[in-house]
Amino acid sequence: MQLYGMRISGNCWKAAQILRLTGHTFDWVETDGNAGVTRTPEFLKINPIGKVPALVMDDGVVLVESNAILLHFAEGSPWLPPPGLARTRVHEWLFFEQYSHEPYIAVARNIISWRREGHLYPDRLAECARRGAQALDVMEQRLTENSWLVGEAPSIADLALFAYTHRANEGGFDLRQWPSVHAWVARVAALPGVFTLPSREDRA
Amino acid sequence: MQLYGMRISGNCWKAAQILRLTGHTFDWVETDGNAGVTRTPEFLKINPIGKVPALVMDDGVVLVESNAILLHFAEGSPWLPPPGLARTRVHEWLFFEQYSHEPYIAVARNIISWRREGHLYPDRLAECARRGAQALDVMEQRLTENSWLVGEAPSIADLALFAYTHRANEGGFDLRQWPSVHAWVARVAALPGVFTLPSREDRA
Structure with missing residues (x-):
C-alpha cells in the first residue's frame, strides 16, 4: 500500500498510526499540502478532492478521510468496540474531532508554527484560540474522571484526538491549563507502538 | 425518547429522520440555538457541549453528534452496509459532510435566510460560497454516473448530505449549476418516509 501524506499532518499521522498498530506495511509518499503538491494534476488523479491522507491499497482502491481510515483498519481489532453504545461514543468523538477540534487546534498550529504566518491572520487565530480552548474543555471534562475517552481502554477515539492535541502547544495552547x-x-504517547508527530524543534 | 432539536436545523433533521425510518417513536423538544436556548443551564445539563441534536434515550443515556446518531440507529438496517469497503465509503461521506460541506453550506443558509445577517459577514459568506461550491463539485462528480453516494442503494450517506443540500438554495447556491x-x-426526497426541512417560505 502507498500512503500519500504530509509528515507534519496529524490527519496523516492517524492513517500511518492505525496501519502500524494493526500490522500493515506501507510506503509513505511525502506530499506537502503547504507547498501545493496536493493540487497538482498527478495527485488529483489519486484523490480528486486534493487532500491528504490518501491511501492507495494493493487493489488500487483509494481510501480518504483520516477518521474513515481509522475506522476501516480498527474494525475487528481492540481499537474499536463492537456495535453498541461504546462504538457510538467513539463515533461521537471522531465527529467532534473533525468539527470542533481540528479546525481550530490544527489550523492554529499550521499557521503559527509551520507556515509561520500568524501575523497575517490575527482574527482567525483569535477564533482558533477561543474555539480550540472550548474543545480542550470538553476533553478535560471527560478525562478528569476517566483514563480514556471511551470506556476503560484506549480506542481510535484516543488516537484521533491525540493527533493534534499532542502538538497543541505549537498552536498556542498551553496544555498545563488542561491538566487531565x-x-x-x-x-x-506511552502506549506500545504509538509514535508522535515531528515537533517544530525537530525542524529547527 | 426525547429529541432536543431546532426545527430548521439539518443536523437535527438527520436524527429525526433516521429514528422515523427505523421505526422509533420520540418526542421532539424544540430548542432554538439561534435564540440561545442551547446555552441555558437547563440545556447544558442535558448536553454540556451546548449543541443540538441531543437525544435522551429511555434509559437516560444521551447521544450527540448528528452523524453518530445516524450510525447508531442505522446499524443492522439497510441504511448502513456491513463492515467493509462500502461502509468505509459511507464513513468517508459522513466526515466529508461535517468537515467540507456543512461548515459552508449550512452556515451560509443560517446567516442569509434564518438570521438574516448576510450584510454583517461578507468575507465569511464569500468563503462559504467558494468552499460550498467545491463540496457540491465533489458530490456532482460522484452522482454524474451513480444514483446514490455509495453503492447501488440509498444509505445514511445520502441522508447526511441531503440534510443541507436540499436547502442549499437558502445559502445562495443554485443547484441548477450541479444538475446531477x-x-x-x-x-x-421521493424515498418512502423521507421528509424535508421547512423552507424559508414556510416561515414567511
Whole structure:
C-alpha cells in the first residue's frame, strides 16, 4: 500500500498510526499540502478532492478521510468496540474531532508554527484560540474522571484526538491549563507502538 | 425518547429522520440555538457541549453528534452496509459532510435566510460560497454516473448530505449549476418516509 501524506499532518499521522498498530506495511509518499503538491494534476488523479491522507491499497482502491481510515483498519481489532453504545461514543468523538477540534487546534498550529504566518491572520487565530480552548474543555471534562475517552481502554477515539492535541502547544495552547488532557497525552504517547508527530524543534 | 432539536436545523433533521425510518417513536423538544436556548443551564445539563441534536434515550443515556446518531440507529438496517469497503465509503461521506460541506453550506443558509445577517459577514459568506461550491463539485462528480453516494442503494450517506443540500438554495447556491446533485435531491426526497426541512417560505 502507498500512503500519500504530509509528515507534519496529524490527519496523516492517524492513517500511518492505525496501519502500524494493526500490522500493515506501507510506503509513505511525502506530499506537502503547504507547498501545493496536493493540487497538482498527478495527485488529483489519486484523490480528486486534493487532500491528504490518501491511501492507495494493493487493489488500487483509494481510501480518504483520516477518521474513515481509522475506522476501516480498527474494525475487528481492540481499537474499536463492537456495535453498541461504546462504538457510538467513539463515533461521537471522531465527529467532534473533525468539527470542533481540528479546525481550530490544527489550523492554529499550521499557521503559527509551520507556515509561520500568524501575523497575517490575527482574527482567525483569535477564533482558533477561543474555539480550540472550548474543545480542550470538553476533553478535560471527560478525562478528569476517566483514563480514556471511551470506556476503560484506549480506542481510535484516543488516537484521533491525540493527533493534534499532542502538538497543541505549537498552536498556542498551553496544555498545563488542561491538566487531565496533559496527563492523557502522556498516557497515549506511552502506549506500545504509538509514535508522535515531528515537533517544530525537530525542524529547527 | 426525547429529541432536543431546532426545527430548521439539518443536523437535527438527520436524527429525526433516521429514528422515523427505523421505526422509533420520540418526542421532539424544540430548542432554538439561534435564540440561545442551547446555552441555558437547563440545556447544558442535558448536553454540556451546548449543541443540538441531543437525544435522551429511555434509559437516560444521551447521544450527540448528528452523524453518530445516524450510525447508531442505522446499524443492522439497510441504511448502513456491513463492515467493509462500502461502509468505509459511507464513513468517508459522513466526515466529508461535517468537515467540507456543512461548515459552508449550512452556515451560509443560517446567516442569509434564518438570521438574516448576510450584510454583517461578507468575507465569511464569500468563503462559504467558494468552499460550498467545491463540496457540491465533489458530490456532482460522484452522482454524474451513480444514483446514490455509495453503492447501488440509498444509505445514511445520502441522508447526511441531503440534510443541507436540499436547502442549499437558502445559502445562495443554485443547484441548477450541479444538475446531477439536483436530480439526486429529488430522488432522495421521493424515498418512502423521507421528509424535508421547512423552507424559508414556510416561515414567511
